[in-house]
Amino acid sequence: xxxxxxxxxxxxxxxxxxxxxxxxxxxxxxxxxxxxxxxxxxxxxxxxxxxxxxxxxxxxxxxxxxxxxxxxxxxxxxxxxxxxxxxxxxxxxxxxxxxxxxxxxxxxxxxxxxxxxxxxxxxxxxxxxxxxxxxxxxxxxxxxxxxxxxxxxxxxxxxxxxxxxxxxxxxxxxxxxxxxxxxxxxxxxxxxxxxxxxxxxxxxxxxxxxxxxxxxxxxxxxxxxxxxxxxxxxxxxxxxxxxxxxxxxxxxxxxxxxxxxxxxxxxxxxxxxxxxxxxxxxxxxxxxxxxxxxxxxxxxxxxxxxxxxxxxxxxxxxxxxxxxxxxxxxxxxxxxxxxxxxxxxxxxxxxxxxxxxxxxxxxxxxxxxxxxxxxxxxxxxxxxxxxxxxxxxxxxxxxxxxxxx
Amino acid sequence: xxxxxxxxxxxxxxxxxxxxxxxxxxxxxxxxxxxxxxxxxxxxxxxxxxxxxxxxxxxxxxxxxxxxxxxxxxxxxxxxxxxxxxxxxxxxxxxxxxxxxxxxxxxxxxxxxxxxxxxxxxxxxxxxxxxxxxxxxxxxxxxxxxxxxxxxxx
Numbered sequence: 001x002x003x004x005x006x007x008x009x010x011x012x013x014x015x016x017x018x019x020x021x022x023x024x025x026x027x028x029x030x031x032x033x034x035x036x037x038x039x040x041x042x043x044x045x046x047x048x049x050x051x052x053x054x055x056x057x058x059x060x061x062x063x064x065x066x067x068x069x070x071x072x073x074x075x076x077x078x079x080x081x082x083x084x085x086x087x088x089x090x091x092x093x094x095x096x097x098x099x100x101x102x103x104x105x106x107x108x109x110x111x112x113x114x115x116x117x118x119x120x121x122x123x124x125x126x127x128x129x130x131x132x133x134x135x136x137x138x139x140x141x142x143x144x145x146x147x148x149x150x151x152x153x154x155x156x157x158x159x160x161x162x163x164x165x166x167x168x169x170x171x172x173x174x175x176x177x178x179x180x181x182x183x184x185x186x187x188x189x190x191x192x193x194x195x196x197x198x199x200x201x202x203x204x205x206x207x208x209x210x211x212x213x214x215x216x217x218x219x220x221x222x223x224x225x226x227x228x229x230x231x232x233x234x235x236x237x238x239x240x241x242x243x244x245x246x247x248x249x250x251x252x253x254x255x256x257x258x259x260x261x262x263x264x265x266x267x268x269x270x271x272x273x274x275x276x277x278x279x280x281x282x283x284x285x286x287x288x289x290x291x292x293x294x295x296x297x298x299x300x301x302x303x304x305x306x307x308x309x310x311x312x313x314x315x316x317x318x319x320x321x322x323x324x325x326x327x328x329x330x331x332x333x334x335x336x337x338x339x340x341x342x343x344x345x346x347x348x349x350x351x352x353x354x355x356x357x358x359x360x361x362x363x364x365x366x367x368x369x370x371x372x373x374x375x376x377x378x379x380x381x382x383x384x385x386x387x388x389x390x391x392x393x394x395x396x397x398x399x400x401x402x403x404x405x
Numbered sequence: 406x407x408x409x410x411x412x413x414x415x416x417x418x419x420x421x422x423x424x425x426x427x428x429x430x431x432x433x434x435x436x437x438x439x440x441x442x443x444x445x446x447x448x449x450x451x452x453x454x455x456x457x458x459x460x461x462x463x464x465x466x467x468x469x470x471x472x473x474x475x476x477x478x479x480x481x482x483x484x485x486x487x488x489x490x491x492x493x494x495x496x497x498x499x500x501x502x503x504x505x506x507x508x509x510x511x512x513x514x515x516x517x518x519x520x521x522x523x524x525x526x527x528x529x530x531x532x533x534x535x536x537x538x539x540x541x542x543x544x545x546x547x548x549x550x551x552x553x554x555x556x557x558x559x
Contacts, residue, residue, distance in 0.1 A: 339421070341469035343443055344412075347530060351408050360444045373444045373467050402412050403421075403470075 001298045007383045009034045009290075020353025023388045028173045028201060028332050028379030029357050030223045034290050037227060040283040052278055053252055053269070067278060070285040071268070077288050078208040078218070080235055084267040085210075087234040087241070088281050092200045093123040095219035095234035096167070098271065099196050100127035102244040103165060110136040113162040115193075117142040117150045117179075118369050119172045122362040124198040128167065138162070144369060148175030148324020152183045159191060166195045170202025170218075174363050174375065175324030176307075176332035178206070185215050194240070200224055204381075205303055205330050207296045210235055226382075227287035228280035234271070241267050248273040299382055303331035306380045310389045317396060319405055323375050331380035334361075337396065340403045342376040348402060349395040356392070410526035411533070412470065415478075420470030425463045425480035432461070438543030438555035440535055445472050449480075449543045457488040469536050475524055476540035482517055488548060495541050501525060502537055 012032045050059035052067045075083040089095045114128045118141045131137050142154045166188050171178050188195045194216035203220045222231035246264050250273035255263040264270050310333050314320045323334040342358035358376045360367045432450035439446050445468035452460040462480045483491045490512045497510040508518045527537045542555045
């Protein structure tokens with residue numbers, strides 16, 4: 001793959017940002033958007049707009065077809081068995097809330113346990129916490145080891161006969177650890193426990209095969225996959241979507257509505273109440289095509305090269321401390337500089353156009369465990385180059401200079 | 406924007422070696438403040454004597470250079486002042502950080518004003534304003550005996 005050509009497909013890099021060439025190292029937060037995605041939104045609104053799934057006029061039928069085409073594209077991209085296993089949501093957060101809410105309603109009661117890990121994003125903890133409040137369930141956390149990874153053994157250690165569901169990240173947005181999800185699913189299934197994978201950081205960077213992983217649920221964020229904001233995907237095995245109750249009530253998700261009672265629609269409509277983020281769903285098809293064109297293997301290889309280069313470079317930089325050292329690691333480098341708070345690092349780097357994130361990255365449990373209130377994080381996407389990492393390193397040196405280190 | 410305006414020597418000095426950091430025993434007012442977006446937190450302790458004068462003041466917490474320096478300078482500045490005066494200084498400081506070009510209060514001496522004005526660089530960095538104001542809001546909360554934890558997002 002030619003990164004220079006790929007970068008040209010992203011309009012954000014056309015112009016200077018605050019008089020600097022943009023060095024965008026915040027893709028774990030949200031990725032930039034290729035022109036095809038932005039154009040697709042514009043074209044849909046200007047030439048093809050109509051609501052989907054309701055009216056019978058020409059535009060409505062055409063829009064419905066486009067909307068459903070994205071469902072099929074996603075199904076193929078993640079190798080799901082059936083297109084009805086793809087539910088559109090407003091984001092991965094809603095996808096996890098959907099499962100926690102509906103699974104919780106039907107299968108969780110007082111004393112039952114939900115097993116998470118210490119490195120979960122708040123979006124894979126808070127929805128389960130609601131059930132702790134409402135149903136008196138317990139939440140257990142599989143521990144991270146000194147390298148910032150969660151092993152299969154750490155998961156196994158926390159499984160009890162009360163464990164009703166396991167919900168874990170595919171790839172940590174802080175340490176970059178890639179969890180052994182296939183083995184976790186095998187282990188859980190041997191004990192009849194379903195598994196949800198928070199795939200926010202997995203889907204943009206790793207090859208996905210739902211039938212191979214065999215998880216019960218997989219949550220995807222559209223805006224981290226070069227797609228628009230306002231769209232996420234819940235993959236769920238058909239047996240679960242048929243079995244679980246609906247999540248939100250409204251138009252589009254019903255079969256028959258009478259004063260005496262209501263019956264719900266067929267899949268996938270059952271979980272898509274109200275007018276969905278139509279333009280975003282349709283444009284997300286372009287994100288999938290964009291990633292397919294480059295090839296996920298090439299993306300993985302490119303980001304691994306960047307990661308190795310970045311780790312080597314930053315390890316050589318005195319006073320930089322890299323957080324975690326997982327054996328299987330995605331394109332995320334979290335770090336601290338002794339004597340400089342991560343927010344000061346982020347502000348100083350920004351002055352040179354180097355955009356990183358600082359804070360607890362929505363992972364307070366993990367930061368408490370690491371005994372760090374905050375870290376700085378550089379994360380990669382398809383458009384990043386080794387030159388970006390050199391600029392990061394230079395900006396870190398400037399930071400050290402300002403703080404007299 | 407110029408980083409030198411933000412990270413002046415005095416800020417770096419107070420950020421690195423914050424004055425009045427810690428907790429003392431006989432405080433009679435205190436309050437906590439959080440910045441949920443960055444995880445910064447501060448706990449202000451003070452002793453108000455029978456004449457409503459700040460006899461002693463200190464703070465615990467962690468945060469960036471701006472927030473530590475701001476708490477450090479603030480605690481230095483209000484020690485020995487009466488509650489009424491402290492509130493006037495807080496209002497004046499917050500007004501300066503938000504919109505005004507200078508400090509107007511007559512309570513502070515010129516060199517004290519210069520010290521406080523060193524924090525005015527954050528005006529050019531909207532995301533960092535809350536770093537500079539957290540300890541000040543928390544001080545107000547302590548004086549008002551509020552049980553509410555101060556949040557910068559409010």
